[in-house]
Amino acid sequence: MSRWVPPVELPPESFSPRQKPAAPPPAQLPVSPGQEEGCDEEDVHDTPAGPGPGKRGFGPGRWILFSLILLFIAVLVEDAVGFLAAQYRLHPSLGISFGLLLFVLTGALLTAVVREWRSLRSVRAQDELRLRLERLAREDAFGQARGVLEAAGERYRERPEMNNALLAYRAAFRDHLGDRELVTLFSDVAMRPLDQAALRVVGRHAAGAALSAVLSPVAMLDALLFLWRNLRMIHEIARIYGLRPGFAGSCVLVRQMAEGMVVVGATELLTHTAADLLGDTLAGAALASAGQAATNALFTARIGLRAINQCRPVPFPPSRLPGLREIRKELQGALPTHQ
Amino acid sequence: MATLDQLARGAVGQLDEWVHLAMDRTVRLAVTGLNQSGKTVFTTALVHHLLHALDGANLPFFQVVAEGRLQGTRIMLQPDMDVPAFRYDSYLRALLGAKPAWPVTTDALSEIRLALRFRPAGMVSRRITPSATLYLDIIDYPGEWLLDLPMLRLSFEEWSAQTLQRCEEEPRLSLSQEWRARLAETDLAQPAREEPIRLLGESYTRFLLACKEAKVGLSFLQPGRFTIPGDFRGAPLLMFSPVPPPGHQGNPPGSLREELEKRFESYKKWVIDTFFSRYFTSFDRQIVLLDLLSAMNRGPGAFADRQMALEAILQGFRYGQANLLTRLFKPRIDKLLFAVTKADFVAANQHANLERLLRQMVARPANDAAFAGVEIKTQALASLRCTRTVVREHDGRRLSFVQGIPKGRDKETLLFPGEIPETIPDPNEWDANRFHFLEFEPRRPPDAETATPPHIRLDHALEFLLGDKLR
Ligand SMILES: Nc1nc2c(ncn2[C@@H]2O[C@H](COP(=O)(O)OP(=O)(O)OP(=O)(O)O)[C@@H](O)[C@H]2O)c(=O)[nH]1
Ligand SMILES: [Mg+2]
Numbered sequence: 001m002s003r004w005v006p007p008v009e010l011p012p013e014s015f016s017p018r019q020k021p022a023a024p025p026p027a028q029l030p031v032s033p034g035q036e037e038g039c040d041e042e043d044v045h046d047t048p049a050g051p052g053p054g055k056r057g058f059g060p061g062r063w064i065l066f067s068l069i070l071l072f073i074a075v076l077v078e079d080a081v082g083f084l085a086a087q088y089r090l091h092p093s094l095g096i097s098f099g100l101l102l103f104v105l106t107g108a109l110l111t112a113v114v115r116e117w118r119s120l121r122s123v124r125a126q127d128e129l130r131l132r133l134e135r136l137a138r139e140d141a142f143g144q145a146r147g148v149l150e151a152a153g154e155r156y157r158e159r160p161e162m163n164n165a166l167l168a169y170r171a172a173f174r175d176h177l178g179d180r181e182l183v184t185l186f187s188d189v190a191m192r193p194l195d196q197a198a199l200r201v202v203g204r205h206a207a208g209a210a211l212s213a214v215l216s217p218v219a220m221l222d223a224l225l226f227l228w229r230n231l232r233m234i235h236e237i238a239r240i241y242g243l244r245p246g247f248a249g250s251c252v253l254v255r256q257m258a259e260g261m262v263v264v265g266a267t268e269l270l271t272h273t274a275a276d277l278l279g280d281t282l283a284g285a286a287l288a289s290a291g292q293a294a295t296n297a298l299f300t301a302r303i304g305l306r307a308i309n310q311c312r313p314v315p316f317p318p319s320r321l322p323g324l325r326e327i328r329k330e331l332q333g334a335l336p337t338h339q
Numbered sequence: 340m341a342t343l344d345q346l347a348r349g350a351v352g353q354l355d356e357w358v359h360l361a362m363d364r365t366v367r368l369a370v371t372g373l374n375q376s377g378k379t380v381f382t383t384a385l386v387h388h389l390l391h392a393l394d395g396a397n398l399p400f401f402q403v404v405a406e407g408r409l410q411g412t413r414i415m416l417q418p419d420m421d422v423p424a425f426r427y428d429s430y431l432r433a434l435l436g437a438k439p440a441w442p443v444t445t446d447a448l449s450e451i452r453l454a455l456r457f458r459p460a461g462m463v464s465r466r467i468t469p470s471a472t473l474y475l476d477i478i479d480y481p482g483e484w485l486l487d488l489p490m491l492r493l494s495f496e497e498w499s500a501q502t503l504q505r506c507e508e509e510p511r512l513s514l515s516q517e518w519r520a521r522l523a524e525t526d527l528a529q530p531a532r533e534e535p536i537r538l539l540g541e542s543y544t545r546f547l548l549a550c551k552e553a554k555v556g557l558s559f560l561q562p563g564r565f566t567i568p569g570d571f572r573g574a575p576l577l578m579f580s581p582v583p584p585p586g587h588q589g590n591p592p593g594s595l596r597e598e599l600e601k602r603f604e605s606y607k608k609w610v611i612d613t614f615f616s617r618y619f620t621s622f623d624r625q626i627v628l629l630d631l632l633s634a635m636n637r638g639p640g641a642f643a644d645r646q647m648a649l650e651a652i653l654q655g656f657r658y659g660q661a662n663l664l665t666r667l668f669k670p671r672i673d674k675l676l677f678a679v680t681k682a683d684f685v686a687a688n689q690h691a692n693l694e695r696l697l698r699q700m701v702a703r704p705a706n707d708a709a710f711a712g713v714e715i716k717t718q719a720l721a722s723l724r725c726t727r728t729v730v731r732e733h734d735g736r737r738l739s740f741v742q743g744i745p746k747g748r749d750k751e752t753l754l755f756p757g758e759i760p761e762t763i764p765d766p767n768e769w770d771a772n773r774f775h776f777l778e779f780e781p782r783r784p785p786d787a788e789t790a791t792p793p794h795i796r797l798d799h800a801l802e803f804l805l806g807d808k809l810r
Contacts, residue, residue: 004760007775008733010740010753142688172399175728176687176795185399 069258076220076265079272083218102218109224116231123238126246126310134315136179145179149186152313155242161193187314195308195322198237202304203327205233209300210293219268222296223261230257230300234307241311249310256306260299267292301327365474366808367621369672372628373558373648374482374551377680377722379442381628382451382479383430384722384794385801386414389453389475397791398798403457403809410456410470417452418476425451425479434723435792439781446567448480448618460810473808478618483563487611489651490561495600499581502561510555510640518546518580527582528591531598539599540578556637559648564610576605624804626676627653631696632684632756632776639766646700653704674714676803677701682795683721684776685756686728686739690795692759693719699763716803721795725779729753746778 080102088095129152136145153169156162169190177185209229216222234253238244245253271288301324309316316322372378388398389412398404417424426449430442453475459468490498506515521542525535544565550557551566560566564577571577579602590596627649634645679697682690697717698705705715726743731753740753757774764773 004758004773005736005738005755006772007757008738008740008755009775009777010731010733140691142691168396171396174793174795176682176690176724178687178691181400181799188405189399 072262072265075269076223079269080218080220102221105221106224109221109228113224113228113231116228116235120231120235120238120244123235123244124242126243126249126313130243130246130313130315133183133313137183137315137317139179141179143179145182146173149182149190149314152186153190155313156194161197162190165190165193183314184317184320187312187316187320191312191314194240194312198240198304198308198311199322199327201233201236201240202301202308205229205236205304206297206301206327210297213264213268213292213296214289216268219265219272222268223265226261226264226296226300227257230260230303233300233304234311237304237307238311241308241313243311243313245307245310253303253307253310256303260303263299264292264296267295298324364471364808365476366623366805367476368804369619369622369625370477370479370628371485371625371652372482372680373485373630373645373652374444375633376482376628376630378482378628379430379445379479380434381626381680381720381722382425382477383427383434383442384792384797385477386425386427386451386453387431388791388794388797389455389801390414391791395790397794398801400796400798401801402806403455404798406460408458408460408809410458412453412455415452415454415474417450419450422478423447423449425449425477427451434781441781444567445479445481447569448478448614450476450478452476455805455809457809473805475805480618481563481567481569483560483567484569484614485563485652486559486561486648487563488615489654491607491611491615495603496584498561498603500584502581503583505559508640510557511550514549514555515546518542522580522582525595527585527596527599528594530593531595535595536598536602537578539580543580554637556633556641558634558641558645559651562606562610564606571610576602576609579603579606620671622672624674624676625672626678626800626804627701628678628680629697629700630681631679631693631700632681632774633778635774636776638771639764639769642763649700650704653701653707672713674804675705675708675716676800677705677715677717678800679719681721682719683724683726683743683779684741685759686741687795688728688739689759690719692761695761696759696763718796718799718803720797720800722797723781724793724795725781743779744782746780748780752777 084095084099084102087098129148132148133145133152136148149169153162153166156166169186172185172189173182209226212225212229213222216225234244244250271292305322305324305327309321370378370382392398392401392404392409392412403409414427433440433442455473455475456470457473459471493501505511506519518539521539525539529535547560547565549555550560562577564571568577579599582596582599585596590600629645629649634642677697679693682693685693694717697719701717705717709715726741729740729742731738731740733755738755740755742751742753744751745754754775754777756776
C-alpha cells in the first residue's frame with residue numbers, strides 16, 4: 001500500500017539557470033495568493049475561529065439577565081432623579097436647570113453613541129482573509145501563507161508608515177518557513193507600526209476615561225460616556241487596521257462593553273454612597289474618585305486590547321497577545337497617583 | 340474583580356523580575372549528539388550568528404534581536420584554564436573560506452564562552468540596569484563519548500552480554516567474525532598476561548572501527564574512547580573487550596577475565612565518571628542533535644541502531660528520577676530541545692514531516708523529561724544551509740527538489756531525495772532505494788539573502804534555549 005515517490009536526481013544539464021526557481025521575494029511582489037507549490041484553493045468558509053459570543057443559556061437565564069439590565073437602568077435613573085431632587089430641594093431653579101442640562105446631555109450622548117456605532121459599521125468588516133490566516137496560524141501547512149500575507153500587506157500599500165515594516169518583513173522572509181511561522185513573522189514585523197499606533201489610542205482613551213470618571217456627577221452620564229468613549233476607541237482602532245471586528249468579535253466586544261458599563265455605573269453609585277458614609281470629606285471623595293478612575297481606565301484598556309486583537313488582519317500568536325503592560329506608560333500618566 | 344486581579348498579577352510579575360535580576364545570568368548549554376550529528380557545525384554557526392546578530396535580518400525569531408535589544412556579543416576568556424578553546428575561527432575559516440570545507444571530526448573536548456549584552460525588556464530591570472550581560476558556555480566533544488554514558492549503570496558481565504547479543508545480528512555478525520574467533524581461542528581462565536589482552540583489545544577496536552565506517556554507519560559502539568581515545572591513548576584502560584559469561588569456570592582471581600573486568604571498572608571510574616561529572620553536571624539547557632536523514636539513508640538496521648543508542652543515552656539523562664545518575668545530572672536542565680539537523684537535505688515542505696518523525700523517535704525520553712517538569716520542544720534545523728528548494732515537474736508530478744553541490748563533486752545537482760514519511764516506516768516497507776539523501780558541500784546558495792550564511796531555524800532554537808534569559 002505504500003505509494004511513495006522514488007528518489008530522482010536530475011543531471012545538471014536538465015535545469016537551465018534562466019528558469020528561475022523558487023526565488024526569494026523581490027522587493028515588490030504582485031499579489032499572488034497561492035502562487036506557491038501545493039496551494040490548492042481550499043474552502044475557507046468554515047466556522048469563524050474567534051471566540052464565540054459567549055453563549056448565555058436560553059430560557060430563565062436570559063430572563064434573569066434581561067431583568068438585571070432593566071434593574072440596573074432603573075437604578076441609574078433613580079440615581080439621576082435622586083441627584084435632581086437633591087438639587088431641587090436646595091433651590092427649585094437649580095433643580096430645573098440641572099434637569100434640563102441632564103436631559104440635553106443624555107440626548108447628546110445617545111446621539112453620539114448611535115453615530116459612533118454607525119460610522120464603525122462603515123469600516124469594512126473582518127473578512128475571509130483573516131479567517132484564512134487564523135486557520136493557517138493553527139495548522140502545520142506549507143506554501144499557502146505567503147500569498148495570503150502578501151495580499152494582507154497589499155492593503156497597506158498606501159500607508160507610508162507601513163513601508164519600512166513591510167520591507168522588513170520581506171527581508172526576513174525565507175522560503176523554508178512554514179505557514180504558521182510566516183504568519184507569526186508577519187504579525188511580529190509587518191504589523192508593528194499599526195500595533196503601536198493602536199496601543200497609543202487605547203492608552204489615550206483609557207486615560208480619558210479616568211478623567212471623565214472624576215468629572216461626571218451622575219452614574220447614568222458616566223455609563224453613557226463610557227459607552228461612547230469605547231465605541232469611539234474601537235472605531236479608531238478599526239480605522240488604523242482598516243478592518244472592523246467580524247460578527248463573533250463584535251459580540252465579544254459588546255459583551256465586554258456591557259460588563260464595563262455595569263461596573264462603571266455601579267462604582268459611581270457606590271462612590272456616592274461611600275461619600276455619604278464618609279461624610280463629604282475631601283480625603284474620602286478623593287479616594288473614592290481615584291478608585292473609580294482606575295476602574296474606568298482599566299476597563300477601557302481591556303476593551304481596547306481586545307478590539308486590537310479583533311481588528312487585526314492577522315491574529316496574534318497566543319504568546320504575543322499584548323497586555324496592560326504594553327500601555328502602562330500612557331496609563332501611568334493618566335491615573336491619579338496617591339502615596 | 341478584574342482590577343484587583345490585574346494589579347495583583349502586575350505585582351507578582353515585578354517580583355519575578357527582581358528575582359530574575361538577582362540571579363547570576365550564566366547559561367551552560369549542552370550540545371548533545373552522536374558522532375557526525377552536526378555538533379561542531381551547530382556550535383560554530385551559533386557563535387557566528389550571535390557575533391553578527393546586528394548585521395542583518397538573519398535571526399527574526401530570536402526576540403532579543405528582533406526587538407532591537409541586543410547590543411552586541413563577544414567571545415570571552417574561558418572560565419576553565421585547563422580546557423582547550425573551541426577553535427571557532429579556524430572552523431569558520433574552513434566553512435566560509437575560498438574552498439569551503441566541513442570541520443574534521445572532533446577528537447577532543449573544547450569550550451567557548453560568549454557574553455551577550457542586551458537591554459532588559461522588563462520595566463523594573465530596565466530601571467535598575469540599562470544593560471545586562473548573559474554569559475553563554477558551550478562545550479564541544481566527540482559524539483562517540485556520549486555512548487559511554489549508558490555503560491555507567493552496567494556491570495562488566497551485563498555489558499558483555501548486551502554487546503555480544505548485538506553481535507548476533509547483521510551487520511555486526513559478519514563484522515565481528517575476527518574478534519569473536521579470537522575470543523573463542525583465548526582461554527579466559529589463564530593467568531592475566533599483557534599480550535593476549537592486547538590482542539583481544541586490538542581486535543575488538545578493529546571491529547568497532549569497521550562498524551563505524553561510513554557505509555555501515557552504526558552508532559551504538561561502546562566504549563566510545565576506543566574509537567576516539569582523546570588523552571587516554573595507549574593506557575591499559577583502553578585495552579579490554581567484552582567476554583562471554585564465565586559458565587562453570589567462574590572468575591578465578593588473577594585470571595585474564597578478572598583483569599579485563601578490572602579494566603572495565605577503571606574505565607568507568609577514570610574515564611566516564613570523571614568526564615561526565617566534570618562537564619555534564621552544571622548544564623542549564625540542552626539541545627539534542629539528531630542526524631535522522633543519514634540514518635534513514637543507511638536503511639532500517641542503522642536507523643534502529645541509532646534510535647537504540649539515542650534512547651540509551653537519554654535514559655542517562657533521566658530528569659528528576661532517583662537513580663544513580665541523578666547524582667551526576669542534578670536535574671538542573673529546565674529546557675530540552677530535540678532537533679533534527681541537516682534539514683537542508685530535503686525541501687522545505689518536508690520539514691513538517693521531519694519534525695513529526697522526530698517527535699515519534701523521542702516520544703519516550705521526551706515524556707520522561709516533561710514529567711519531571713522540563714520544557715520540551717522538537718524542531719528541524721540546518722546550521723548551515725547548503726541547498727535551496729526548487730519545484731519542478733517530473734514524470735507528471737510536481738516535486739520539490741533540493742539544489743546544491745553534493746559532497747565530493749563540483750557541479751550542482753537537482754535532487755528529489757524521496758518523501759519523508761509521516762511515521763517511521765516499518766522494515767518491510769523500507770525499500771533499499773526509497774531514500775537517497777546526499778551530503779552537500781558547504782557552499783552558500785548563490786541567491787542567499789543575507790551577508791551572514793543562511794541557516795534554517797537556528798533562530799527558533801536560540802529563542803527556545805536562551806530567549807527567557809534575555810528578557
Ligand atoms: N547540509 C548540511 N550538512 C551538515 C550541517 N551540519 C552538519 N552537516 C554535515 O554533518 C557533518 C558532521 O558535522 P559535525 O558538526 O562535524 O558533527 P559532529 O557532531 O561535531 O561530529 P563529531 O565531532 O564526529 O562527533 C559535516 O561534515 C557535514 O557534512 C548542515 O547544517 N547542513
Ligand atoms: Mg565535532
